[in-house]
Amino acid sequence: MSPIGTAAGRSPIAAGERVLVTGGAGFIGSHLCECLLAQGCEVLALDNLSSGHTQNLAPLLSHPRFRFMRADVCASPPPQAEGVQRIFNLACPASPAQYQRMPVQTVLTSALGVWQMLELAQRSGARLLQASTSEVYGDALQHPQREEDWGHVNPLGPRACYDEGKRCAEAMLLAYARQYGTTVRIARLFNTYGPRLQPGDGRVVSNFIRQALQGEDLTLYGDGHQTRSFCYVDDTVRGLWLLMESGHEGPVNLGNPVECSMRELAERVLAITGSRSRLVHRPLPQDDPRRRRPDIARAAQWLGWRPEIGLDEGLARTVAEFRARAGALRSPSGPT
Numbered sequence: 001m002s003p004i005g006t007a008a009g010r011s012p013i014a015a016g017e018r019v020l021v022t023g024g025a026g027f028i029g030s031h032l033c034e035c036l037l038a039q040g041c042e043v044l045a046l047d048n049l050s051s052g053h054t055q056n057l058a059p060l061l062s063h064p065r066f067r068f069m070r071a072d073v074c075a076s077p078p079p080q081a082e083g084v085q086r087i088f089n090l091a092c093p094a095s096p097a098q099y100q101r102m103p104v105q106t107v108l109t110s111a112l113g114v115w116q117m118l119e120l121a122q123r124s125g126a127r128l129l130q131a132s133t134s135e136v137y138g139d140a141l142q143h144p145q146r147e148e149d150w151g152h153v154n155p156l157g158p159r160a161c162y163d164e165g166k167r168c169a170e171a172m173l174l175a176y177a178r179q180y181g182t183t184v185r186i187a188r189l190f191n192t193y194g195p196r197l198q199p200g201d202g203r204v205v206s207n208f209i210r211q212a213l214q215g216e217d218l219t220l221y222g223d224g225h226q227t228r229s230f231c232y233v234d235d236t237v238r239g240l241w242l243l244m245e246s247g248h249e250g251p252v253n254l255g256n257p258v259e260c261s262m263r264e265l266a267e268r269v270l271a272i273t274g275s276r277s278r279l280v281h282r283p284l285p286q287d288d289p290r291r292r293r294p295d296i297a298r299a300a301q302w303l304g305w306r307p308e309i310g311l312d313e314g315l316a317r318t319v320a321e322f323r324a325r326a327g328a329l330r331s332p333s334g335p336t
């Protein structure tokens with residue numbers, strides 16, 4: 001990946017600066033580590049592997065400026081993390097199916113994990129970026145979602161462990177900024193997708209692609225008219241970097257404002273894969289947001305950021321990587 005300039009056209013992180021990425025073995029985290037190494041940073045990736053996979057980091061493990069540490073973000077950080085200059089806090093299960101299977105760990109990761117990272121940022125004089133989420137808007141009353149929107153979250157429902165956990169994290173970041181002057185950044189991510197999504201993670205893009213490639217029915221929850229706005233991972237990672245290096249605390253929405261219904265997504269996946277799978281309806285999960293689309297005026301104005309990869313191109317790249325991974329698993333020598 002080529003170096004990324006800031007809105008002003010320069011990259012303020014000096015080559016060799018030490019950057020911690022929690023959730024570094026996860027889907028977005030592994031792409032971020034790759035980008036940071038390309039910028040010349042020394043990268044420490046921390047992950048407890050509850051939803052991340054070291055396989056995501058396979059190409060980086062031998063890199064001289066990369067180090068992986070298996071540790072839980074809720075525990076005291078390993079000594080190697082002391083003195084870092086930047087912290088990207090991405091650790092948290094993000095698929096509804098996964099986080100609802102481990103709601104206690106999910107809420108603790110957001111509350112305790114963020115607290116640990118804020119304390120580390122204080123001790124180290126580091127800047128901390130929190131990966132927050134469009135879920136803070138819940139089943140939004142305003143459309144599209146703007147950062148000023150306070151959200152419409154069910155605090156007692158099955159998604160609350162994630163939604164309220166992330167809202168608590170945002171509140172804690174701003175509490176530290178106000179009380180102790182900690183330098184923080186808040187990014188609200190909208191449905192990131194791309195290569196290295198886990199085929200079994202239960203998210204809609206992973207499910208549809210896996211089902212289409214295996215000739216299974218595509219499972220459309222509810223009537224399929226609910227919408228999401230899918231952002232390709234390279235665009236998300238570029239936005240995270242730009243926000244970290246900007247002079248803005250946020251929150252900033254990072255998402256692709258092109259809205260798509262789940263039925264339309266299923267049809268696009270069928271077209272791109274050439275699959276003859278059928279669509280079958282399954283019950284809509286409780287509290288499933290009906291519509292989701294980011295207003296990205298802030299990201300455009302503050303960061304000069306907008307997504308560059310359209311849905312069809314992003315899906316085609318993702319499908320190609322799913323196919324390659326399946327092929328590698330089938331080959332007699334196994335994954336490479």
Ligand code: UDP
Pocket residue numbers: 095096097191202203204205207208219220221222226228262284285288289
């Ligand atoms: N969904 C679906 N089929 C699936 C998985 C998900 O129709 O196999 C729907 C889900 O009900 C939601 C949307 O796709 O409306 C996005 O779900 P996902 O779990 O990917 O993320 P969310 O945006 O809900 O966190």
